[in-house]
Amino acid sequence: PPTLTLQYQLVVSAALLLLASPLLGEPLAVSLTPVVAASFLYQVAGIAFVSYTAWFWLVSRYSASRLAAFSFLTPIFGVLAGALLLGERLGSLFALAVLLVAAGLWLVNRPAR
Structure with missing residues (x-):
């Protein structure tokens, strides 16, 4: 287990x-x-x-190959934890990073044509 x-x-x-x-x-x-x-x-x-x-x-x-791409969310959650727990400021570059990671996840997980 x-x-x-x-x-x-x-x-x-x-x-x-x-x-x-x-x-x-x-x-x-x-x-x-x-x-x-x-x-x-x-x-x-x-x-x-x-x-x-x-x-x-x-x-x-789920297949590990499909899930592996989600490991790119780790730094995003780390920065969010810093903002929530330590009061660190989030800027526009963080928003851009989230969008880029989301776009990458969409690209690798979209249905094949």
Whole structure:
């Protein structure tokens, strides 16, 4: 099942990151401030669990080749999250980027002629 696959991926990647952190000069001890706790919760619940579970569910129902193009939405959602959570400003270039990505998704997913 997708959730079990996700669980294995998260456990193995967490262990590898814990091992790699000291080798890359990152501290293992971090003070648990409200911002750190909220960031961790967002990464675990919002990013890892919800998005990957949705992805595995979609892949079980649609072809991966058709879904792959939607990965281009990732930076758009990242910028939107920055605007919603951190109050970052969105400009006209962001609107242009959204239009270009939407046009690309339409082009690759439109019915063949």
